[in-house]
Amino acid sequence: MLRATKSDGAHNQVKTQPRSNAFVALAAVLLAGALSQTALAGALLNESGQAILADAFGVATGPEALTVDWSVLENSSGIYTYTYTILNPAGDLILNDAGVPTSTPEIVDAFSIGFNTTLPGAYVPGSQTGGSAEQNNGIDGLFWSFAAVNPGAGSPALSFQSYLAPGLGNANAQDGNPPSPWSTIPAGQQLPVPEPVPDSSSTLVLLTGCLLMLLLLRSRSLSARFGWKTATDTDVPGSGMFSNPAVR
Numbered sequence: 507m508l509r510a511t512k513s514d515g516a517h518n519q520v521k522t523q524p525r526s527n528a529f530v531a532l533a534a535v536l537l538a539g540a541l542s543q544t545a546l547a548g549a550l551l552n553e554s555g556q557a558i559l560a561d562a563f564g565v566a567t568g569p570e571a572l573t574v575d576w577s578v579l580e581n582s583s584g585i586y587t588y589t590y591t592i593l594n595p596a597g598d599l600i601l602n603d604a605g606v607p608t609s610t611p612e613i614v615d616a617f618s619i620g621f622n623t624t625l626p627g628a629y630v631p632g633s634q635t636g637g638s639a640e641q642n643n644g645i646d647g648l649f650w651s652f653a654a655v656n657p658g659a660g661s662p663a664l665s666f667q668s669y670l671a672p673g674l675g676n677a678n679a680q681d682g683n684p685p686s687p688w689s690t691i692p693a694g695q696q697l698p699v700p701e702p703v704p705d706s707s708s709t710l711v712l713l714t715g716c717l718l719m720l721l722l723l724r725s726r727s728l729s730a731r732f733g734w735k736t737a738t739d740t741d742v743p744g745s746g747m748f749s750n751p752a753v754r
Contacts, residue, residue, distance in 0.1 A: 562688070570599075577589045588698060590697065594612070605684070612657065619675060620646060633666045636652070638652050647699070
């Protein structure tokens with residue numbers, strides 16, 4: 507007599523549903539992240555702040571440390587203007603070789619920012635301004651020299667333009683005497699610099715992958731609910747909801 511075995515599809519569905527829900531949630535998060543990056547690309551950036559350059563002895567507080575006011579402004583053409591102003595605190599004194607302050611006021615007259623200017627879009631040629639002299643050092647970044655800034659005063663606004671949005675990079679300021687040079691390394695703070703971004707094709711690949719994952723999981727969910735076969739299901743006797751009728 508031919509008799510069909512009872513399918514345990516409901517049991518299998520209960521077992522597979524939590525896993526399917528987890529994968530669906532993961533795919534949704536990835537998709538939302540990719541879409542949010544695309545949406546944020548439409549907002550113009552306008553940010554500013556301060557950073558500390560520690561002195562040659564690693565001191566990042568008090569009159570021996572320098573402060574850098576910075577800003578990054580994006581225009582409607584997608585060009586970012588980076589600007590830095592170096593502030594020499596009142597009371598900054600030249601230090602002797604042991605790090606002890608002397609009675610001579612300390613000046614600052616040079617500044618450099620580290621990033622690779624040779625990367626596509628990293629630096630708009632001819633856009634570096636503000637110094638009495640400027641220099642493009644390629645993979646090492648940009649350099650400005652300017653008239654000596656005495657304690658309690660600030661440098662001119664040192665600027666350049668880029669097609670790349672900001673990340674963080676290292677900087678230093680200089681004079682010929684300690685506590686120079688002042689730097690972000692090891693005790694100072696990094697400043698905004700142009701940072702390469704992933705190719706837009708990678709975002710497209712991520713979006714495509716997320717959509718395919720959602721479609722696949724949706725298909726498996728429907729298969730589990732209604733007992734449909736998919737291309738990956740095999741006809742193995744007794745294998746659950748997709749089992750063949752048993753012959754007895």
